[in-house]
Amino acid sequence: LTVLGIETSCDETAAAVVRGPVQREILSNTIRSQIDEHTEFGGVVPEIAARAHIDVLDRIVAEAMNDSGCSWDDIDAVAATAGPGLIGGVIVGFMTAKAIAMAADKPLIGVNHLEGHALTARLTDDLDFPFLLLLVSGGHSQFLMVRGVGDYERLGTTIDDAIGEAFDKTAKLLGLPYPGGPHVEKMAAKGDVRRFRLPRPLLDRPGLDMSFAGLKTALRTQAKKLEPVDDQTIADLCAGFQRAVSDVLATRTGTALNLFRERHPQSEPVIVVAGGVAANQEIRNALTHAAAETGARFVAPPMHLCTDNAAMIAWAGIERMQLGPVNDMSLPPRPRWPLDSENAGILGAGK
Ligand code: ATP
Numbered sequence: 001l002t003v004l005g006i007e008t009s010c011d012e013t014a015a016a017v018v019r020g021p022v023q024r025e026i027l028s029n030t031i032r033s034q035i036d037e038h039t040e041f042g043g044v045v046p047e048i049a050a051r052a053h054i055d056v057l058d059r060i061v062a063e064a065m066n067d068s069g070c071s072w073d074d075i076d077a078v079a080a081t082a083g084p085g086l087i088g089g090v091i092v093g094f095m096t097a098k099a100i101a102m103a104a105d106k107p108l109i110g111v112n113h114l115e116g117h118a119l120t121a122r123l124t125d126d127l128d129f130p131f132l133l134l135l136v137s138g139g140h141s142q143f144l145m146v147r148g149v150g151d152y153e154r155l156g157t158t159i160d161d162a163i164g165e166a167f168d169k170t171a172k173l174l175g176l177p178y179p180g181g182p183h184v185e186k187m188a189a190k191g192d193v194r195r196f197r198l199p200r201p202l203l204d205r206p207g208l209d210m211s212f213a214g215l216k217t218a219l220r221t222q223a224k225k226l227e228p229v230d231d232q233t234i235a236d237l238c239a240g241f242q243r244a245v246s247d248v249l250a251t252r253t254g255t256a257l258n259l260f261r262e263r264h265p266q267s268e269p270v271i272v273v274a275g276g277v278a279a280n281q282e283i284r285n286a287l288t289h290a291a292a293e294t295g296a297r298f299v300a301p302p303m304h305l306c307t308d309n310a311a312m313i314a315w316a317g318i319e320r321m322q323l324g325p326v327n328d329m330s331l332p333p334r335p336r337w338p339l340d341s342e343n344a345g346i347l348g349a350g351k
C-alpha cells in the first residue's frame with residue numbers, strides 16, 4: 001500500500017508518501033514549520049496558523065508527491081489529520097484531503113493525530129502490540145497502553161500543563177525565545193543543577209498522573225527573589241527545571257513499566273517515547289535509564305518523526321487499512337478527540 005499523508009493540526013504544514021506495511025518505506029516527507037510567523041507572539045496564533053496552512057499546503061503536497069516519484073495511480077489512499085488540534089488548521093488539511101481524495105478517486109482516511117504519534121514506532125522499528133507509549137509534546141503529556149490499532153488506554157496524564165507547554169512557559173518567564181524547549185535545554189547545559197531545588201509535583205501520590213504547573217510557579221518565585229536575574233542564574237534555573245521534569249518522567253516510567261508487566265506478563269516490556277519533548281537529551285537519558293533499570297526495551301523514533309510530521313499520519317492510514325475498507329468522507333474535523341474515548345482512534349473514525 002502507498003498512502004499520501006497530510007498534517008496541519010498545529011504549526012507544521014506537512015505531507016508525506018509512505019509505503020507499507022510489510023516493506024516499510026518513507027518515500028517522501030515534506031514539512032514546513034511556521035515558527036517564524038509565531039515567534040514574535042511567543043506562541044502559536046491559531047488564525048495565523050490556519051492562514052499559513054492555506055498558503056502553502058498545495059505546494060507541500062505537490063512537493064511530497066514529486067519527491068516520492070509516485071504518480072496518482074500509485075497512491076492507494078489519502079490520509080489526513082482529522083483532529084485533535086487547532087480547528088482552523090485541521091479544517092484546512094482535512095478538507096484539502098477530502099478534495100484530493102474525491103478528485104483522484106481514492107479512499108479517505110481521517111487520522112487521529114495522537115494515533116499518528118502512537119503508531120510511529122511501528123514504522124521505524126520492529127514493534128508488536130502491546131507497548132507503553134509516553135507522549136510528551138506541546139499539547140499532551142500522557143502514558144498510554146497501546147494494545148492494538150484503535151485500542152488505547154490512557155493510564156495517566158498531566159493534570160495541568162503539558163511538558164512542552166511547561167518548557168515554553170518557563171522559557172518565556174526567563175526571557176528566552178519561543179519555542180522554549182531547545183533554549184531551556186541549551187541554557188541548562190551551562191547550569192548548576194544543585195543550586196535550585198525545585199519540587200517534583202505529585203510524585204508523593206500513587207498512579208501515573210503528573211503535574212507541571214506548580215514547578216513553573218516555584219521557578220517563578222525563585223527567579224523573582226533574585227531579580228534582576230543574570231545569565232548564570234537563568235542557566236541554573238533551567239538546569240533545576242529540566243532535572244525535576246526528568247525525575248518525574250523517569251519515576252512514572254518505572255511505575256508504568258511495572259503495571260505493564262502485571263497486565264501483560266507474556267509480553268516483552270517496551271516503552272516508546274513520542275512528541276517534541278522527546279528531543280530533550282536529558283529526558284531521553286532519564287528514560288533510557290529507567291527502562292534499563294527494569295530490563296525493558298526503550299524505543300525512540302528519530303527526532304524528525306517524534307515531532308509533528310505527515311509520515312506518521314500516512315503510516316496510521318496504512319495501519320487502519322489493514323483492518324478493512326475505510327471511507328471517512330463524512331467524518332467532521334474535530335478540535336478535541338481523546339485517544340481513549342469510546343469512538344477513539346481511526347477505528348471509530350466513521351462513527
Ligand atoms: P501536540 O502534538 O500535542 O498537538 P505540538 O505539535 O505543539 O503538540 P510537538 O511539535 O510534538 O508538539 O512538540 C513541540 C514542543 O516540544 C514544544 O513545546 C517545544 O518546546 C518542545 N520541545 C522541542 N524541543 C525540546 C527540547 N529539546 N527540550 C524540551 N522540549 C522541547
Ligand code: MG
Nearest residue numbers: 010011012308
Ligand atoms: Mg509543533
Ligand code: FE
Nearest residue numbers: 117137307308
Ligand atoms: Fe503532535
